[in-house]
Amino acid sequence: MGNDKQLIIGLFGFGVVGEGLYRILNQTPTLNASIKKVCIKNPNKKRNAPASLFTTNADEILNDPEINVVVEVINETDAAFRIVSTALRNGKDAVSANKKMIATYLPELLTIQQETGRSLLYEASACASIPIIRNLEEYYDNDLLQGLTAIVNGSTNYILTKMFDEQLGFKDALLQAQQLGFAEADPSLDIEGWDALYKWIILLLHAYGIVAKPEDILFTGIHQIHNNDAVVGREKQYEIRLIAQAKKLKTGKIAAFVLPQFVKPNEHLRFVKNEYNGTVLESSFSDKQFFYGKGAGSFPTASAVLSDLSALRYDYHYEHKKLRYQKPAELTDDFYLKVYVSFDDWNYIEKNDFLWIEEWHAENERKYLVGVIHAERLKNKTWWRENGNSLILTPDAIVEDVDIRNLKKKSLELAGVQLG
Amino acid sequence: MGNDKQLIIGLFGFGVVGEGLYRILNQTPTLNASIKKVCIKNPNKKRNAPASLFTTNADEILNDPEINVVVEVINETDAAFRIVSTALRNGKDAVSANKKMIATYLPELLTIQQETGRSLLYEASACASIPIIRNLEEYYDNDLLQGLTAIVNGSTNYILTKMFDEQLGFKDALLQAQQLGFAEADPSLDIEGWDALYKWIILLLHAYGIVAKPEDILFTGIHQIHNNDAVVGREKQYEIRLIAQAKKLKTGKIAAFVLPQFVKPNEHLRFVKNEYNGTVLESSFSDKQFFYGKGAGSFPTASAVLSDLSALRYDYHYEHKKLRYQKPAELTDDFYLKVYVSFDDWNYIEKNDFLWIEEWHAENERKYLVGVIHAERLKNKTWWRENGNSLILTPDAIVEDVDIRNLKKKSLELAGVQLG
The missing domain is CATH 3.40.50.720 (NAD(P)-binding Rossmann-like Domain)
Structure with a gap:
């Protein structure tokens, strides 16, 4: 020492x-x-x-x-x-x-x-200058971490901020991000969600001892988001963020995914604008903790490298305690998500995939619905990524307890009346 | 290991x-x-x-x-x-x-x-569930930390939030805090700033290797704040927080104090409301980092104790690297502060203590001025704590470079015209 x-x-x-x-x-x-x-x-x-x-x-x-x-x-x-x-x-x-x-x-x-x-x-x-890995490894090193939600990609967050604060369209916002150096010339890694996915795989290891492969995680980026989604969000005082999340379910298993989500006012992640990153940790006894800082850029990234070098001077290494000394947590897709889906043509919506459709708005050219769908089904299906469809999580999207009989009935009633 | x-x-x-x-x-x-x-x-x-x-x-x-x-x-x-x-x-x-x-x-x-x-x-x-000590010790363990500002006392922050969000008077807000258990029956430790001072002494050790005594630090609480200060603040879209700060000056020495301060919109610490705590760290290469969470209460405090216990299982101890292996930083009072002072009677204001008085508002019953004063003078004088006077730092209060001749002249002109 x-x-x-x-x-x-x-x-x-x-x-x-x-x-x-x-x-x-x-x-x-x-x-x-x-x-x-x-x-x-x-x-x-x-x-x-x-x-x-x-x-x-x-x-x-x-x-x-x-x-x-x-x-x-x-x-x-x-x-x-x-x-x-x-x-x-x-x-x-x-x-x-x-x-x-x-x-x-x-x-x-x-x-x-x-x-x-x-x-x-x-x-x-992950999150560049925010010391999230070290904190998960050393400070949140027991099994009391209930959940983790984060904005881990600065480029997409910059674009979403411009879409809301300056009401730019997606393409204009992307162009501006590229001009300012917040997005690459080929922005697909960022806007399709790959960059956030890789970071999330790393954080899942340090948060829960989970060793996940890219194909294990339900994810998408922001490239499908329609300008009208921002209009709908704004009516409800929501903004959109690309959010990576992990939550310990009642079964003890971990739900983890990276998807765009509507965020209510006063939520911690609403504070995260432009190219910044933020992480909210929820543990059993200390409520929510919020870490915020620059998630990209040469100096913030170099600064995180520097801090690793500084730790190596004292022979620091990740001990991977959650993986090695505790029973590592297990990923699951067995939960439901309440999602918003917007679309031009409802023939491209596989309505039967929904357990329950709660809202259906077909009055404007860009239509949308709000419904509950099983996470595994979402992961295995592709319709929501295609044909101009856009999927955004509602706030508090994870639905754990579903009385399937009641909901099926309700769904059929609603669907029958409104779609019939 | x-x-x-x-x-x-x-x-x-x-x-x-x-x-x-x-x-x-x-x-x-x-x-x-x-x-x-x-x-x-x-x-x-x-x-x-x-x-x-x-x-x-x-x-x-x-x-x-x-x-x-x-x-x-x-x-x-x-x-x-x-x-x-x-x-x-x-x-x-x-x-x-x-x-x-x-x-x-x-x-x-x-x-x-x-x-x-x-x-x-x-x-x-300090800051209960926010892992600030461990992060200062392990992650910000080099000499690149440029500054640290924090809200470390939940009781006073709760009171200030109520004064602004619900326009309660100081006494009513205090009463409400007591009823909810956010303030002690004898609230003097909190509202006179002692609790924040103790926490700040602890954080100064881990941030800069400084071993300070209570009498080394310029501080006060929120007990002198006048209801009209909130009115003045609101006009400028400011809110008031009790802020503990440390800043590395150009000389390399550290300015440190705990004082109420006007906070502009969009500042990180504006996000900190009610009984919460927050810390903003600024380092040379990673811009500002913001840590936020519950700073008091039985479970958040117990949760921090728990995390220490968890660390002890792996024989963790603070290495006090900044104190032992680096040249510890030095405290200084040789800098200026731009302060707002409100008062009922200007006979209780020692105007000559100011290097420069920038604003002077005597039109209402509760009067106020904005002026620049040397930190050491402020620490040694008591008039600003007495006779119903209230002192609040302006945003960006630390003034390092002062061309004394120019300012003296300007001050005399201003004072001559307006006080004469």
């Missing part, structure tokens, strides 16, 4: 995050960490650092016994996994900001950490 | 927090912690637990070698210090929720922790 070790870093990637980290370390010599070598793909690109720092040969870092930490901030998934796993096997600690790599290779990374005893930290991979 | 040890707890105090903890532990056997004995003062009071659990003899706990953790949730300061220090010296770890005891005996407690190598944790002592 208290051994404040000198970190000699091998860095992979010198994009905005890598360069941000390089600058921060140069500005704060007290951190007792220095970058010995930076591995890049393109040696001809102009860099704001001495040429002697760079190499294109990964082995120069991975086989250098003096380098005790490898930091990986590249975009490629498989290459990043090779770098991190080799670093750990070569006796180095590793820091990564690569959510897709971590989410994709979660089981393998857990095994390698256990086999090598080395530390892999990745606070930057 | 990973040794999940069994905790045998000796508990001091069985008030709302003590009993809350007892109930939580009974409900969650997975925590691997059990209360062996509870020391109480009054053996005749009826308790919701088996009589065999209780003792009035502290030594039964402190000298029991089987008990490895002492949890102290009593109200007395000196008695709590004796309990905690004896426990540590007897080879036990200790958990305390006693902010006054910890703030008062900070130097002694640091010495005893170092001498005994035992762990003293007190997450519950």
Whole structure:
């Protein structure tokens, strides 16, 4: 304890995050960490650092016994996994900001950490500067966590904010996000929900000891949201957020998904606007806790990497207590969701998938319904993602106790009257 | 690492927090912690637990070698210090929720922790369920923390919320807080700012490695706030909060104080209403982070104690890195504050204490001014706490760069015209 070790870093990637980290370390010599070598793909690109720092040969870092930490901030998934796993096997600690790599290779990374005893930290991979992983791991480390809801993707949140605060259409809002650098030229990873999904897989591990695959999680993004959904929301004082959630059901199993949702005024996540992120944790005895901060950008991401480096100086590693020492929680799709679906043509709505349709508005060109549907059915069906349909969760969407007989009856009555 | 040890707890105090903890532990056997004995003062009071659990003899706990953790949730300061220090010296770890005891005996407690190598944790002592101490200690453990502002007292925040949201007068709001159990029958500890001061002393240690005494910190509470201050605030869309702050000045020294402040719309701390607490951390590279949750109450406090117990299972202790391994920061009063002062009689205002008076409103019965004053002068003078005067910080109150000659001139001009 208290051994404040000198970190000699091998860095992979010198994009905005890598360069941000390089600058921060140069500005704060007290951190007792220095970058010995930076591995890049393109040696001809102009860099704001001495040429002697760079190499294109990964082995120069991975086989250098003096380098005790490898930091990986590249975009490629498989290459990043090779770098991190080799670093750990070569006796180095590793820091990564690569959510897709971590989410994709979660089981393998857990095994390698256990086999090598080395530390892999990745606070930057979810919510960037918000210390959510470390808090889930260390502070919410018992089985009292009842639920977790979060806005984990800044690009989509920026777009949704503009749709509500400035009443921009989806396409204009996306364009603005791209111009400001909050969204990529190819925004599909963000707006289709993949980025949020990867982050959610990482947080599920640290919240509940769950090792999930992408195909285990019901998710979508915001690309299907229709401008009229914002109009409908505004009438009820709702805004829309892309929300990742996990909730401990009465059975003890965990419901987890990433879907757009209507959010009521005064909810914690309404405070989260523009490119920011926020997480609400609910535990048995302490009500709701809300963590809020910048979820993306070079400096916030570099700052989270820095904090991992700082922890490595004191030999910190995730202990994965919930996975290893407790009975890990189990994912389930056996619950119901109350959803809003808007559409142009009701022939594309599979009404029989609903347990109960509660509202039906066909008076305008853009129609919508509100109904209750089983989560597993939603996950297995595709109609709600197609033909211009848009699905948004209602507030308090999870329905656990359903008296199916009563609801079926009610649903048939309603459907009979209104659809018949 | 990973040794999940069994905790045998000796508990001091069985008030709302003590009993809350007892109930939580009974409900969650997975925590691997059990209360062996509870020391109480009054053996005749009826308790919701088996009589065999209780003792009035502290030594039964402190000298029991089987008990490895002492949890102290009593109200007395000196008695709590004796309990905690004896426990540590007897080879036990200790958990305390006693902010006054910890703030008062900070130097002694640091010495005893170092001498005994035992762990003293007190997450519950500041912001209850918000994991702020642990985050300052572990996550914001480098020297990049630029500032910290917080609402750390739920009672006063509840009163201020009622003054603004329901336009209650101070006395009515206080009465309501007392009726709801958010304020003590003797509310002076809360409303005069002492409770916030103690918490701030604790957070200053973990934020900056500063060991401060109560007399080192400029502070007041909300008891001087005049109903008309709320009226003035509302005109500018401001609300009032009792805010504890620390800021790294350009000199590298730390300005720290606890004072009421006008808060602009959209500020993070505006989100904090009623009995809640909130903390905003600003670091060099990650912008502002906001932590929000319940800052008081039996279960939130017990929940923080629980999380300390959970940490003790893995032999966690505060390393006080900023104090021991880094150069601790230094407190300073050498900065200026822009303050609002309201008053009935301007004969009680020491106008010469101001470097510059910026506004002067004498048109109504309750008058006010806005001026810039040196922090050290404010700390040493008492006029602003007396004779019905009320002092509230303006938003962005800290003034670092003052061209004294220009300001003196401007001040004299203004004062000459308006006071002359």
